[in-house]
Amino acid sequence: MSSALVVGDRGSGLTTFVGLLYAAQLRLGTEEEDGFRFSAERQTIRQLEAIYGELAAGRFPEWDVNWEEHPLSFLLAFRASKLRGIGGRGVGADGRFDTVELQVGGISVEEISEFAVHDAILEESTRRLLRSTMVLPLVDASRLPPAAQGGTTGPIARYDARLVTTLEQVRRCLALEPGRKARTMHPLFVVTKFDRCAPQVLEALRAPPGPPSAWPSGMRDVVGTRILERYLPSTAHFVAEAARDHGSPIASPRWFYSGLQIVPQLNSTPIARRSRIPRGGWEPEYPFEEYRDLIEQLGKLAHGLPRAAASP
Ligand SMILES: Nc1nc2c(ncn2[C@@H]2O[C@H](COP(=O)(O)OP(=O)(O)OP(=O)(O)O)[C@@H](O)[C@H]2O)c(=O)[nH]1
Numbered sequence: 001m002s003s004a005l006v007v008g009d010r011g012s013g014l015t016t017f018v019g020l021l022y023a024a025q026l027r028l029g030t031e032e033e034d035g036f037r038f039s040a041e042r043q044t045i046r047q048l049e050a051i052y053g054e055l056a057a058g059r060f061p062e063w064d065v066n067w068e069e070h071p072l073s074f075l076l077a078f079r080a081s082k083l084r085g086i087g088g089r090g091v092g093a094d095g096r097f098d099t100v101e102l103q104v105g106g107i108s109v110e111e112i113s114e115f116a117v118h119d120a121i122l123e124e125s126t127r128r129l130l131r132s133t134m135v136l137p138l139v140d141a142s143r144l145p146p147a148a149q150g151g152t153t154g155p156i157a158r159y160d161a162r163l164v165t166t167l168e169q170v171r172r173c174l175a176l177e178p179g180r181k182a183r184t185m186h187p188l189f190v191v192t193k194f195d196r197c198a199p200q201v202l203e204a205l206r207a208p209p210g211p212p213s214a215w216p217s218g219m220r221d222v223v224g225t226r227i228l229e230r231y232l233p234s235t236a237h238f239v240a241e242a243a244r245d246h247g248s249p250i251a252s253p254r255w256f257y258s259g260l261q262i263v264p265q266l267n268s269t270p271i272a273r274r275s276r277i278p279r280g281g282w283e284p285e286y287p288f289e290e291y292r293d294l295i296e297q298l299g300k301l302a303h304g305l306p307r308a309a310a311s312p
Pocket residue numbers: 008009010011012013014015016017060061064192193194195196258259260262
């Protein structure tokens with residue numbers, strides 16, 4: 001079984017992100033039924049339905065996931081051809097599905113940094129999380145300071161330091177795993193609250209206009225690299241150094257962008273919604289394509305294929 005670890009600062013949008021990841025799976029499973037299916041354990045569904053229910057009602061979730069007691073467990077099934085990357089396993093075009101088992105856990109970088117400082121004996125559940133080959137660091141776009149204020153002071157600098165500590169912990173745990181393939185860490189950065197990214201920041205990052213789904217191919221990673229270099233220099237350094245260290249390799253980071261459309265005048269239901277056709281009901285206005293790409297990327301990695309060529 002593969003596992004993915006979502007890490008972020010407190011309040012950086014982790015719960016919302018997990019709710020949207022579930023929303024995208026629901027949608028993929030109904031709209032692209034012949035390409036993707038998923039199922040999850042009852043406890044996982046119960047937890048995610050509670051979060052998704054709030055988002056679909058236009059509110060930010062008050063309820064939070066209890067990762068420790070019930071890590072989220074999914075069975076994702078992709079049409080075999082979807083997972084066929086460059087140099088893939090050459091699965092036949094017989095229309096069958098490949099299934100991957102994925103466990104998703106979340107933790108704040110603050111907690112991990114505390115463990116690291118105190119050299120604490122970790123619970124088995126935490127240790128298992130820290131052995132995740134896929135790590136999803138969240139970068140809260142609303143907290144990126146405009147260039148004029150300097151990028152490497154204040155909360156973002158603190159986050160940068162804690163993120164490095166976190167990645168170091170994961171790398172240490174992965175280095176103990178047998179098998180070189182199992183030891184490669186795949187960072188999949190998720191920029192959250194992108195709707196609240198300051199215009200000066202977008203300008204400084206030379207981000208193309210419009211939503212990331214409309215950006216030219218490859219721009220997500222280009223803008224992501226700029227975010228790393230400008231705002232998270234220690235993390236950028238760590239990732240670059242580790243990529244050269246063959247002992248415990250880190251794959252080059254991939255970037256995904258999430259944001260919600262906010263309706264300012266309606267305080268009780270601040271998130272804009274759209275109806276889910278043909279399924280009925282509502283879902284929040286969120287960038288489905290970003291989540292679809294992320295789910296496919298998780299599927300490919302969990303399936304153990306070599307990294308596929310960059311998708312736009
Ligand atoms: N504008 C905007 N605000 C967001 C978005 N995602 C989260 N927020 C805001 O950030 C707050 C925290 O979001 P959560 O998803 O609960 O974040 P969290 O990291 O789980 O927070 P804690 O569990 O409290 O550490 C929400 O109440 C919203 O106000 C987004 O995509 N856009």
